[in-house]
Amino acid sequence: TVIVMDNASIHHAKIIQARLPIWQERGLFIFYLPPYSPHLNIIERLWKEVKQAWLRPCDYVSFDTLSYAVNRVFANIGDSLSLNFSTFKV
Incomplete structure (x- = not known):
């Protein structure tokens, strides 16, 4: 499973970053859009x-x-x- 998120600061919060390895072990991946890419x-x-x-x-x-x-x-x-x-x- 992939979740696509923009680069809002909340999406890069420490709590999110700390949980990324746990989520990846469970098959959940976060894909960040490039900065300034509303298109x-x-x-x-x-x-x-x-x-x-x-x-x-x-x-x-x-x-x-x-x-x-x-x-x-x-x-x-x-x-x-x-x-x-x-x-x-x-």
Whole structure:
């Protein structure tokens, strides 16, 4: 089993590093993405599209309106909203 993680400092914490050998013995491996590689992290691409194209300025008025808008966006992915990851350039 391989877990792919970005280079957030929490992912390199001492407690994580100390457990790596134990996890590897059990068949769990951690793969870190290269620094500054949002193009390799699919959720980064998705959030960029959500923030730049699918949310409107009026959605940021309050926490409630933002929560509703984010839920609306994710409910419509696959129906009226789609994102083709193969067309993005590195």
